[in-house]
Amino acid sequence: MSYSVAVAGASGYAGGELLRLLSQHPEFRVTTVTAFQNAGHFLHEVQPHLRSYGQLVLQPTTPEVLSGHDLVFLALPHGTSGELTAHLGDDSLVVDCGADHRLSDAADWAAFYGGEYFGAWAYGVPELPSAGGKQRSALVGATRIAAPGCNASTVSLALAPGIAAGVIDERDLVAVLAVGPSGAGKSLKVENLASEILGSANPYAVGGSHRHIPEIQQALRLAGATAPTISFTPVIVPMARGILATSTARIAPGVSAADIRSAWESAYADEPFVHVLPEGKMPRTGDVLGSNTALIGLAVDEAAGRVVTITALDNLVKGTAGAAIQSANIALALDETSGLSIDGVAP
Template sequence: MGVTVAVAGASGYAGGELLRLLAGHPDLEVIAATGHSHAGQPVTDLHPQLVSYGDLVFSDTSADVLAAADLVFLALPHGASAALVAELPGHRKVVDLGADFRLADAAAWQRYYGGAHAGTWTYGLPELPGQRAVIAASDRVANTGCYAVSVITALAPLIAAGLVEAEDVVVVASSGTSGAGRAAKLSLLGTEVMADLSAYKVGAHQHVPEIRQATGARSLSMTPVLAPMARGILATVAARPSSPGLQVEQVREVLHHAYAGEPFVHLLPAGRQPHTAATLGSNSVQLQAAVDIDSGRVIVTSALDNLGKGAAGQAVQNANLMLGLDETAGLSANGVAP
């Protein structure tokens, strides 16, 4: 038996993707999958693609069930993790895919999420400078938000290098419908989504404070767009250069230096744009840089799978570090096509 893990919220899209990745992990063994309203049902009733879990049934979401595992993944709605964590043994390793413990600023939590701020855990983005070692030394890690990964990987190295201003960053990002969760909603019906694009949470998206916290951006405008696809995020991140005459080669050099040797963040060759389809089923982020010939703004485009590097894949990557395992274990940098 390897390291035992439990997945809370395994009936959702992110939870199901976690189960899929864990099924192929060489060192982790799932001993419990909880789905409160589906307790007692076979996992394959909701996730028929997960045939290797034919004997596993959903358990009730309780601390007693989860505490039996060496590591717990929480794939619960925002605001639901804190109460459950309070009942777990303090030494139990936990990766929370929700937002409860991402923000250091209680006022920012109140402004964007509402309710009491539960506290702050280690932020789970290994590609940030110095963060990999911090994650490896932590028992509690707050997984990144999906949009946040796409923007932070594009923006953080440029601000850190002083290449772009931290003020007036503009982001437009499109996401597939799985990012909204599995609950039935009229706006997510196939007939509503097909052949349609629509913006939502304009001017008040909850990932903005998380992105600012991780990148050092001081003001950021973000417009999320719901796209007619099941999974994937394509983000465009535009920032003012710190000095006039900035060349795209300088931007690419900073990104290349930041991610050289990283297994999951890839700066594409010049002239090739990121595609969401190219990241499907992977734990990868694809990046490309440009300098706008009219405004002079730096533009970095990024693509990822919101259920992969934006959620479940990122969580497994963090868990690998926390457990002293190969960081890439159970994960693929390669997407699925067509």
């Protein structure tokens, strides 16, 4: 069976990555692409690497243009997709790559985003440990899916197994991330100019102000936490894409190093896209470039009484577009891995 697909926000980084992956999907057929300022231009004029889409023209991003497709992916700025989705019929599966439908608490939305709250959809991190199993079960048959924030899903996948198994304390969680500037989108921002980031590591949203914090806490509550606290610090580094997250937690009393490794390995043993590396091995962002794979390295700092996880993923694939397609595959009862690769690109 072939599903007709529309991609809104096709001129941006997330939209372009969706289209790159969708071009290899055996069941999804992209028929419509939309944009705002670039409407009327050929897709290849703004995404010159997407040669397989031939003469596809970017159309205006309106409910009328997006309606009537089997599947709609939204790769739009925060606060934009919520207004559109209210006008899309229930006959379409809609996957939002923005933040508008990720948070289940309206107070969190008001505190970290502001503006109208549009309600929560099924959260698109299939591998996330949750009560009684995995978040995957919530995606089966879903018609509305919120793809995750890339930083949020990286940290959540890194820490959730320990929360679910009760081997780490949910308080005093710490995460420091090296991230590529593509995660901030394609819009011109002075702080993301090459002259600002080349040869420099630039922290931002320091001191509990980053918008992904409530999303991480929400995911950890799904895994069994009650009131998790986390210090979260992202740092822009000069690589176009990728996340390397160092996430640490206090070890629960009486828990051994073997217990900790067992918790993570058991959580992801059967997952096609989340892999726990052997003891002593740590991942690099280069190992996952272009893939839908998250690699997790695990260590125990006995002197500090903390578990240390190092997680690498491609923010545009596993962090955004790949997660969106993987979740859509599950919702439509397709092979979860369709159109997605576990292999990266090297060098």
